[in-house]
Each structure stands twice: as structure tokens, then as C-alpha cells.
Amino acid sequence: MFQPTQLLRNIFGHRTTSKKVIFIGIDYLCFSLSKSLLDNNRHAKHPIEITAFIDDEPWNNRTQVHGATVFSPSEISALVRKHGVTLIIQIQGESISIADNIWEDIVKTKVKIITLDAHQDIATMQNSVYQACIK
Template sequence: MRLNLITRFRALFKRKLAPKKVIFIGIDYLCFSLSKSLLDNNKHTEQQIEIAAFIDDEPWNNRTKVNGATVYSPSEITALVIKRDVDLIIRIQGESIKIADNIWENIIKTDANIITLQQDQDIATMQKIIYQAC
């Protein structure tokens, strides 16, 4: 009984980790599915993920919402990384979004990590890689 009470007490006062903020480059089905699974997994993991934004170069997608996050154009990514204090940028190999070299150079100057996932990886493997990068 006493041990159970102590365990509950610790759980109440346990410091929660700040969510890791991520940006997804792309809004295709794989990005959507992966982002949704990360959000769903927040209920079951200590390290939470917050999706700060999605990046897409199609003008008709600009300022729309995907899984609660706004879609921005590639030219806005550096400002988003700085303004939102983004921890991780996730891109999937084969995504056709074009981001200029000078924008990548500016992103590399920030503290954000960049990971590239493979299209043939399953969602669970992708999640594992993301949590390791966080």
C-alpha cells in the first residue's frame, strides 16, 4: 500500500519533458500517416512530439491545415525553424519538394537536426529513428 502511494506521488510530480518540435517537408500520404502516428503515440510515450509545420511547394496548399499544423511554402522554413525553436526537420527520400540551396545553408546554421527517411521503411521504424534523433 505504501509503495503504491509513493509511486503515485512520484507520478504526480514527475517533470514532463518539453515536446520536441518538428517540421515535415511534404504533405503526401506517407508524411500524413507518419505525423498522425506520432501524434497518436504522444499518449503512450514520455517524449512528446509537436508538429510545428508542414512544408509544401504547391501554392494551393499554402496556409491549409494538416493534422492541426499549418502548411507553409519552402521559402518560410528557416524563419519557422528560428521562430518556433524547431528541434527536427523530417524529410522522406523521393519527396519532390524543391528547396533552394541557400535555404538549406540557412537551415544548417540553426540548431535543428535534419533527418531523411526512406520511403520503403515502415512507420514503426520511422518513428524509432525520429525518437532517436530527438
């Protein structure tokens, strides 16, 4: 039996699956960049799905930012494995404290990690994220 979703895919073409990302931090730049990426998803060749935000302030734990949950740094490697995250995004100057053993575990997952320059504009940061998703 032919399903309506198949018909729509055939008419409009198959779309690339979204790239799952985690943001380290929830400061203004992370908030602005993530909002920009989500706003651009309709036109993006590689749409972004924000799996989580990471913050070490206990009062932010389990809150929502752009529909994604904020988790503590100790949960990041489990999130990468559980959700098949392809990219971790951090912005220089973000003061999130992540222990060395957690970084070592993250590196073992072979997830891509990019650090963006805080002095770049949002469009440049966005392009860097898309480039990292392609590679």
C-alpha cells in the first residue's frame, strides 16, 4: 500500500537527515547561534537537531532551551552515544567546567568537536557549523 509520506518524499525529494548536535553552554552566543541554526533549518542542506545543551550551573539542569534539555557536563558522553550525536559545539570563553576523564570519554566516541571564536559574527559561526557537519 502506498503511504502519503512516501508520496510527499517522491514529489519533494528525499531530504538529508538532520545532524544531531550538542551545545556546550547556554550563554547569549550559544543561544543566538542555536536559534539561528534552527531558523535556517528549512533552507539548510544539512538541518540541525539540537539534542542538548550542557551547563554546569545546577539551577539550569533539566530546563529547556529551544526545545532541548540542559544537562550537566557529566552526562555529555552518554548523550552522544544514546542519541548518535555527530557534533559538539563550544564557543571560546565559555567557562563550563568539564573534567578531563569526561573529555577522554567524549574523544573515544569519535564525535566531532568544534570550538568557535567568540569574536566571529553569527553567520560565520553558522557556516563553520555547517562545514563541520559535511566533513
